[in-house]
Amino acid sequence: MRKDLRVGSAVAASGEAVSGTLDLGTSFVPFTIFNGARDGAVLALVAGNHGYEYPPILALQMLRPRIHPRKLAGAVIMVHVANMPSFLGRTVYFSPLDQKNLNRVYPGKADGTPSEKIAHAITTEVIDQSDYLLDLHCGDGNESLRPYVYQTVTADAALNTRIAELVAHCGFDHMVIDRGRPRDPAASVYCSNTAITRGKPAVTVEAGFLGVPDEKSSKMIASGVENVMRYLKIASGSAKRVKRPVFLDPAPVVTSPGTGLLYPCVKRDQNVKKGAVLARITDFFGRKIADVKAPVSGKVLYIVATPPIVQGQPVGCVGVPRKSL
Ligand SMILES: [Zn+2]
Structure with missing residues (x-):
């Protein structure tokens, strides 16, 4: 048995899946908690930090009915669409409410602008309760992108090893090395870096392009997530490690x-x-x-x-x- 897992006002008991919405006044954030039957790691999956990036959002729609909490050890917390103003307003990069890029304002502020409030809610309700995080992206509505993941390198060798192992199990063979992310938890800027500056391995995943609801990209993300769940022993089965990784300096x-x-x-x-x-x-x-x-x-x-x-x-x-x- 696991203890109850609460996000906002939603509570998932051991073995339960519960969906809810964080109501932030100017926006709302739909999420699902899958609280496993046995103890284990907690994985956060965030889609839609950029609201015009559809394959990650659709990947979580594919995954939601495939995850059965009674079979899990640990838990998964899904954020289905982080940046709802941008998603419903169909905007690239910036929120229509405050012209800010949500993935540049983490960890956010409780009394900030609409984007800062979203970042703060995801930081405190989701990231603070998780052990690992995948921030799911693709090329924005204007960007033609080939699939890859960002592998963050920090000053902490042990954390770097844990990040590298997580990266090696995301199902992607192109790893873009990022050595320049901020190291201050109070100014983490990016969603994945908010987890990393709190000592939690995290990866930014990129698959998809140009505002296309591309099924192949969604499936690539969904199968990568499932492999990570096996790697973290949240789900049963053996995880595959990437065979021939290509590391790139951007x-x-x-x-x-x-x-x-x-x-x-x-x-x-x-x-x-x-x-x-x-x-x-x-x-x-x-x-x-x-x-x-x-x-x-x-x-x-x-x-x-x-x-x-x-x-x-x-x-x-x-x-x-x-x-x-
Ligand atoms: Zn993005």
Whole structure:
């Protein structure tokens, strides 16, 4: 038997699944608690920190009826759609309520803006009660992205090993190494880093692109989650470890020097040479503003592939494969 697990006003007894909603006034966050019959780890699954990223949201819809709490050791807490204002408002990157990027305001504030309130609720109600976290993303509505996970490297070698093992069981073979995440729990910025700065292994997962409700990407995320549940012994069965991981160092995100229209010149997952044109930017009269070029030779992790572009916003990211971590 496990003790009751409470999120907001919802309480799941041992062996029960209970769904509920965190009511934050300006928004609401739907969640499901799967409280296992036996003790074990608690895994948090967060979808929709970016509301235009559909495959992760649909992956949790696929998984919800497949998880049976009486068979679990430990628990799973699902956040079905973190950023409801962005989801229902169909906005890329930013909330329509406060123009903030939810995945840049963690751990949030109880008395903050709508996005800060969501981040605070997820931090205190979900992350604080969990041992592990998967933050599920894809290319946003404007981004054509190849699947990968972010592997965070911290100053703590033991935590790095635990993160690396979690990463190796997510079902993805491309690992983008992230060494630059903030180390202050009070300014963790990102959802997954909020768990990591609290000593809990976490991974940001990316599969899907361009606002497409792509079933293949959703299935890739769902099967990765199920493998992680087996790896953590929350679910029974043997977990698969990735066979040939490709580690990549991300070059700094390339941003646009001007506002206007963007024409992509490469595809996701394409190998490019340093200096290759990633995208052409024009003004509203068709005059070229700039060719945006690859800063390094490597693989296109994502490229913006819809026309609107604002000065300073991302155009794409190239990853440089490396021999090992
Ligand atoms: Zn995202």
